[in-house]
Amino acid sequence: GQTNTRKIFVPRFEDYQKVYDHIAKRLEDQDEYDDGSYGPVVLRLAWHASGTYDKMTNTGGSNGATMRFAPEGDHGANAGLKAARDFLEPVKEAFPWITYSDLWILAGVCAIQEMQGPKIPFRAGRTDRDVSFCTPDGRLPDASKDRSHIRAIFGRMGFDDRAMVALSGAHALGRCHTDRSGYEGPWTFSPTTFTNDYFRLLIEEKWQYKKWNGPKQFEDVKTKSLMMLPTDMELVKDKSFRQYAELYAKDNDAFFKDFSDSVVTLFELGVPFQQPEDQRYVFKSSFD
Ligand code: CCH
Structure with a gap:
């Protein structure tokens, strides 16, 4: 009979690190975009790919990269994410063996780490x-x-307060x-560096309604240059949410640890991995 001798490429840690390094390099080279980095919008892509998960039906989540297609890509919440998908297209061309669904999440991991956030351990194995x-x-x-909306949406994914x-x-x-969400402006003075400043500003600054023609949002009284969404303000108005916002405002290490744990969970929702939980990849950052 005939033997199939076609070699199947089985990527290993080193191969994913090469993809990471390639994305990190591209992030560095694109400093004319927005505040000087595609990092934030790339993280938003990874989050919106994952945040569709529904634990009751085990549907949605980062497995599939279905935002490539019209119904989902055109959802109002995903406005503007084409910029992130297009930014990653040359990476897919350079490493055709990686799936879009692994690539988008790996890019989110890279964005967080390269913007000086915590290490985000990664598992591969998503299929398109x-x-x-x-x-x-x-x-x-x-x-x-x-x-109640925040709790309904994130509760559906399985998260606690x-x-x-x-x-x-x-x-x-x-x-x-x-031109994407209708809202305007950054939350912090350093929008391309991962810090706990969002919580410090939420707790320490005075916030008022912004007077303008756009949707209801808040501005800081002192400089009027920062913004908060109605959902952001709920994190200090609700007692249960507020205790954690206060903790993270005081303790950057606690924030980094809890963010890393929660975002690993978010990025893995609904994915049937072969790679065991205790063998996740921890990528070297460009500045390590
Ligand atoms: Fe977010 N986010 N987000 N967000 N988000 C927006 C932008 C970013 C909500 C609404 C908005 C998370 C949770 C929430 C990022 C990461 C995360 C925008 C502006 C809105 C609106 C979009 C635009 O106009 O470009 C709401 C509501 C919630 C929860 O209730 C979570 C969770 C994450 C990631 C873990 C990032 C990053 C951005 C900046 C994107 C950019 O282009 O700069």
């Missing part, structure tokens, strides 16, 4: 799925809503764009 796996609209959070607050600390990074 077709358009029929697109999730229905409405699974991602709506910034105009209150605490502590994890909801920790994950929200990602808003130390990036900004809102009127």
Whole structure:
């Protein structure tokens, strides 16, 4: 009979590290974009790919990269994420063996680490799925809503209050764009460096409604140059949320640890991995 001698490439840690290094280099080379980095929007892509997960039906999540397709890519919450997907296209071309779904999450990990955030251990093994796996609209959070909405959305993924607050600390990074969400402005003075400043500012600054024609949002009284969404303000108005916001404002190490743990969980929701939990990859950062 015939023997199949075609060699199958089985990528290992070193191969994923090469992809990481390539993304890190691209992040460095694109300093004309936004606040000087694609890092924030790339992290937002990884989060929106993962945050569609529903634990009851075990649907959605980062397995599949279904945001490539029209129904999901066009959901209002995903406005602007084409910039991140396009940014990663040359990486997919350079490493055609990696799936889009692993690439987007690996890129999120790289963005966090390269913006000086905590180490985010990574498992590979996501597969790309077709358009029929697109999730229905409405699974991602709506910034105009209150605490019950936040708990419904993140509870559906399986998170508790502590994890909801920790994950929200990602808003130390990036900004809102009127042509994407309708909101405007950054949350912190250093939107391309991962810090606990989001919590420090939430707790320590005075916030007032911004007077403008856009959707309801908050501005800091002192400089009027920073913003908070209605959902961000819920983290200091709700007693249970607030205890964690206060903890993270005081203790950057506690924030980094809880953020890392929660984002690893987020990025892995609904993925049937072969790679065991105790053998995750920890990538070397460009500045290690
Ligand atoms: Fe977020 N986020 N996010 N967010 N987000 C926006 C931008 C970023 C909400 C709404 C918005 C998380 C949770 C929430 C990032 C990471 C995370 C924007 C502006 C809105 C609106 C989009 C625009 O106009 O470009 C709401 C609501 C919630 C929860 O209730 C979580 C969790 C994460 C990651 C772990 C990042 C990063 C950005 C900046 C993107 C950029 O382009 O700069």
